[in-house]
Amino acid sequence: MADTILxxxxxxxxxxxxxxxxxxxxADRRLQISGxxxxxxxVGLLGVLIxxxxxxxxxxxxxxxxxxxxxxxxxxxxxxxxxxxxxxLIVKNAMHALxxxxxxxxxxxxxxxxxxxxxxxxxRDAVVADPSLIGGAVTLTVPxxxxxxxxxxxxxxxxxxxxxxxxxxxxIVWFDALDAQGRISLPFNWGLFFNAxxxxxxxxxxSGAIVGSFFALLVCFLISFPLGIxxxxxxxxxxxxxxxxxxxxxxxxxxxxxPSIVFGLLGLAVFLGFFGLPRSAPLVGGxxxxxxxxxxxxxxxxxxxxxxxxxxxxxxxxxxxxxxxVVMHHVLPLAMPGILTGTIIGMAQALGETAxxxxxxxxxxxxxxPGGILDASTALPTQIFIWADSPERGFVARTSAGILVLLGFxxxxxxxxxxxxxxxxxxx
Amino acid sequence: xxxYVVLLIIAMSLIAYFVGxxxxxxxERANARSTHSRPGxxxxxxxxxxxxxxxxxVLLWTFLQGPIVDRLLIASLPDQMTVGASQAQxxxxxxxxxxxxxxxxxxEPTAEIVAAAERLERWNEIARWAMLVVxxxxxxxxxxxxxxxxxxxxxxxxxxxxxxxxxxxFCSLVAIVTxxxxxVSLLFESFRFFEKVPVTEFLxxxxxxPQIPMRDDQVAGLGAFGxxxxxxxxxxxxxxxxxxxxxxxxxxxxxxxxxxxNRVRKIVKPIMEMLAGIxxxxxxxxxxxxxxxxxxxxxxxxxxxxxxxxxxxxxxxMGIMIIPFISSLSDDAIKAVPSSxxxxxxxxxxxxxxxxxRVLLPAALPGIMGGILLAVSRAIGETMIVVMAAGLIATLxxxxxxxxxxxxxxxVTLLIGDTEFDNPKTLAAFAxxxxxxxxxxxxxxxxxxxxxxxxxxxE
Numbered sequence: 001m002a003d004t005i006l007x008x009x010x011x012x013x014x015x016x017x018x019x020x021x022x023x024x025x026x027a028d029r030r031l032q033i034s035g036x037x038x039x040x041x042x043v044g045l046l047g048v049l050i051x052x053x054x055x056x057x058x059x060x061x062x063x064x065x066x067x068x069x070x071x072x073x074x075x076x077x078x079x080x081x082x083x084x085x086x087x088x089l090i091v092k093n094a095m096h097a098l099x100x101x102x103x104x105x106x107x108x109x110x111x112x113x114x115x116x117x118x119x120x121x122x123x124r125d126a127v128v129a130d131p132s133l134i135g136g137a138v139t140l141t142v143p144x145x146x147x148x149x150x151x152x153x154x155x156x157x158x159x160x161x162x163x164x165x166x167x168x169x170x171x172i173v174w175f176d177a178l179d180a181q182g183r184i185s186l187p188f189n190w191g192l193f194f195n196a197x198x199x200x201x202x203x204x205x206x207s208g209a210i211v212g213s214f215f216a217l218l219v220c221f222l223i224s225f226p227l228g229i230x231x232x233x234x235x236x237x238x239x240x241x242x243x244x245x246x247x248x249x250x251x252x253x254x255x256x257x258x259p260s261i262v263f264g265l266l267g268l269a270v271f272l273g274f275f276g277l278p279r280s281a282p283l284v285g286g287x288x289x290x291x292x293x294x295x296x297x298x299x300x301x302x303x304x305x306x307x308x309x310x311x312x313x314x315x316x317x318x319x320x321x322x323x324x325x326v327v328m329h330h331v332l333p334l335a336m337p338g339i340l341t342g343t344i345i346g347m348a349q350a351l352g353e354t355a356x357x358x359x360x361x362x363x364x365x366x367x368x369x370p371g372g373i374l375d376a377s378t379a380l381p382t383q384i385f386i387w388a389d390s391p392e393r394g395f396v397a398r399t400s401a402g403i404l405v406l407l408g409f410x411x412x413x414x415x416x417x418x419x420x421x422x423x424x425x426x427x428x
Numbered sequence: 429x430x431x432y433v434v435l436l437i438i439a440m441s442l443i444a445y446f447v448g449x450x451x452x453x454x455x456e457r458a459n460a461r462s463t464h465s466r467p468g469x470x471x472x473x474x475x476x477x478x479x480x481x482x483x484x485x486v487l488l489w490t491f492l493q494g495p496i497v498d499r500l501l502i503a504s505l506p507d508q509m510t511v512g513a514s515q516a517q518x519x520x521x522x523x524x525x526x527x528x529x530x531x532x533x534x535x536e537p538t539a540e541i542v543a544a545a546e547r548l549e550r551w552n553e554i555a556r557w558a559m560l561v562v563x564x565x566x567x568x569x570x571x572x573x574x575x576x577x578x579x580x581x582x583x584x585x586x587x588x589x590x591x592x593x594x595x596x597x598f599c600s601l602v603a604i605v606t607x608x609x610x611x612v613s614l615l616f617e618s619f620r621f622f623e624k625v626p627v628t629e630f631l632x633x634x635x636x637x638p639q640i641p642m643r644d645d646q647v648a649g650l651g652a653f654g655x656x657x658x659x660x661x662x663x664x665x666x667x668x669x670x671x672x673x674x675x676x677x678x679x680x681x682x683x684x685x686x687x688x689x690n691r692v693r694k695i696v697k698p699i700m701e702m703l704a705g706i707x708x709x710x711x712x713x714x715x716x717x718x719x720x721x722x723x724x725x726x727x728x729x730x731x732x733x734x735x736x737x738x739x740x741x742x743x744x745x746m747g748i749m750i751i752p753f754i755s756s757l758s759d760d761a762i763k764a765v766p767s768s769x770x771x772x773x774x775x776x777x778x779x780x781x782x783x784x785x786r787v788l789l790p791a792a793l794p795g796i797m798g799g800i801l802l803a804v805s806r807a808i809g810e811t812m813i814v815v816m817a818a819g820l821i822a823t824l825x826x827x828x829x830x831x832x833x834x835x836x837x838x839x840v841t842l843l844i845g846d847t848e849f850d851n852p853k854t855l856a857a858f859a860x861x862x863x864x865x866x867x868x869x870x871x872x873x874x875x876x877x878x879x880x881x882x883x884x885x886x887e
């Protein structure tokens with residue numbers, strides 16, 4: 001093959017060739033650098049997102065509390081029916097006793113604004129639980145109201161003019177006096193996890209949302225797990241290749257890409273409108289979520305079944321097992337780790353899904369957690385949406401904290417999935 | 429009640445299983461060689477015949493009890509209340525009766541309503557007990573019948589396997605039923621909408637003011653349902669999102685495939701998965717909390733007025749959400765190009781960037797295009813980011829600093845807190861949903877067919 005003979009020695013090191021090569025390598029470096037820039041932007045954006053959430057949210061994990069002694073005046077509380085006492089006045093008197101020189105209704109009202117609105121009910125619950133307190137006194141640690149919580153956390157600047165901040169100068173003096181007496185503390189905010197929703201940021205918590213999300217995910221799991229596995233086994237192991245199974249397959253792939261809000265419309269029109277199931281119920285939420293996760297479940301399960309090598313099937317068939325026995329006794333158990341991993345990832349997706357739950361009314365304002373799958377309830381993402389929409393400033397921190405809790409749950413679920421994958425999955 | 433009945437069914441099926449299994453064991457002990465099925469299959473056979481008919485009955489009963497009782501209740505109302513009454517009025521009676529039963533009294537209900545409420549309570553009670561009795565009876569009758577069929581030569585296994593196959597086929601049909609449910613419910617409500625508002629006005633009108641008069645004599649707010657500004661708003665935000673996501677996602681994929689070593693890949697891949705796994709409501713809050721103020725401050729810094737709900741904010745944050753989607757699909761597409769093409773190009777002395785730009789990317793273009801189309805469909809259907817960060821008022825503009833609204837925002841705002849589907853305002857949401865479904869479906873079908881064709885080319 002000497003057809004093409006180099007007629008002359010090409011000087012690959014002349015300046016033109018060198019410049020050309022340099023240009024080409026510069027172009028190569030440019031592409032590489034732009035790739036690095038793109039990745040840095042993506043990573044940086046994730047960093048900004050997480051930092052801004054933590055930066056606004058961490059303060060909601062602690063709560064300013066005020067420790068006070070409430071004298072229970074027997075004239076205000078009837079020992080026969082302790083629940084009906086005038087606890088509003090008891091709280092007022094307790095505050096007044098600390099600052100006896102405060103005069104006038106509006107000043108007294110301003111003084112009481114330091115405490116959260118529901119203190120009277122907390123005192124009432126304490127007295128109802130222990131009626132022997134009547135005539136004595138009870139010492140309680142109660143949340144400070146939202147403006148003072150923020151004052152204590154430094155969110156409200158003391159240097160801004162009085163007209164532009166939510167706490168008056170006089171109230172700051174009172175608050176500082178309470179602080180000087182050692183009555184102000186800043187403990188971990190358990191209320192964020194154990195309280196239900198409230199109009200007052202200092203009392204609002206996620207318990208209703210967590211329970212609601214749990215019920216909805218339970219329903220979603222109970223429907224989509226068996227249904228998804230059965231459908232996947234049929235399509236992967238038994239279905240003949242014909243037009244019908246093609247239709248089902250294309251349909252499942254398309255269903256996986258339908259926007260989630262369309263599933264919300266389906267739930268609204270069919271589950272609520274046609275079947276008349278209760279609005280805002282985790283049952284309906286779970287059913288809608290299960291229809292959404294079903295395609296994912298089927299796709300994941302099929303992949304896990306496909307990963308089981310044919311030699312297992314052939315071996316079992318050769319030993320005289322029926323087709324069903326091959327699948328049930330051999331293929332499915334071997335595919336189970338993969339299926340479980342996929343299921344957890346699907347459930348994590350369902351946990352973060354918001355739009356369809358809004359349409360079926362799981363964004364209601366509810367001050368108690370649901371007792372069952374038919375009670376009205378919120379879910380974690382919808383609770384975040386409600387808080388994000390609330391005008392009170394204290395809800396900004398609550399929203400970020402709620403998001404951090406949600407992301408925490410998602411991370412735990414994904415970590416379990418990764419752990420399962422590494423521990424149980426085999427390569428053949 | 430239905431829960432207890434299901435528990436009863438489970439308990440009865442377990443009993444049936446052990447009954448069947450014990451006969452199977454007996455056959456096996458008597459003559460193992462001439463027994464066809466293992467004892468477990470005999471048990472499963474009896475359990476299936478006891479459990480499944482009862483379960484189907486319970487499901488049907490729970491779904492049908494409400495509508496049937498309502499029908500009966502309307503029929504039992506005195507004639508002067510029902511004759512000539514509209515459907516809406518009848519529904520009103522029903523909800524009033526149900527409220528009385530639930531103990532929620534508003535004002536003084538009439539005697540007829542109270543009587544009907546008592547009837548409803550009684551009938552519901554009867555229906556609940558009747559379900560329990562009927563289900564129990566079916567199971568008790570089915571048990572001896574199924575058991576009587578057992579014999580040493582009885583094909584219990586084949587029977588059970590047939591039932592299981594049928595169940596599996598039923599499960600795989602659920603996906604079809606879901607699609608049908610979506611199509612039917614959207615079409616049905618949309619038709620009712622188009623009876624009130626002409627299709628042409630909806631599709632080509634440029635004025636979107638979805639209000640309805642609260643009273644008949646109200647002058648203002650007849651409502652206008654021209655959805656063009658809503659569509660353009662959706663497209664504008666999706667376009668911004670794609671302008672953000674496509675270059676970043678594509679370059680990320682290029683770098684990961686061609687330049688990155690395993691160490692970098694091991695770090696970047698999980699970060700991309702994290703971006704993909706963050707719920708959209710989080711992105712929405714991020715847009716409101718951080719991005720919108722930043723964009724506004726930057727705008728006022730260089731002297732441009734930026735709307736608080738600027739399309740740029742919602743679109744940009746949506747773009748962040750879509751980056752991992754584009755990067756992983758492009759990654760797959762580039763990797764699917766046969767390595768012989770890459771090796772050939774490199775062997776000819778091409779640099780890595782020349783190989784990438786002149787060989788790999790052109791070859792992977794159909795796959796990348798498919799991925800981008802899928803991403804567009806996701807951007808159009810994305811809800812929470814735009815609900816939180818985009819505007820509510822439909823303006824016909826392509827200015828990214830102005831506030832626009834989208835199809836999904838309108839669906840959510842029109843439907844939140846509303847349950848009556850009889851006015852154009854709520855029905856409009858279903859018409860928008862229909863458009864959304866058709867557009868995203870078309871994009872998906874197109875994208876999947878492109879991807880499939882391209883895959884066939886290299887396999």
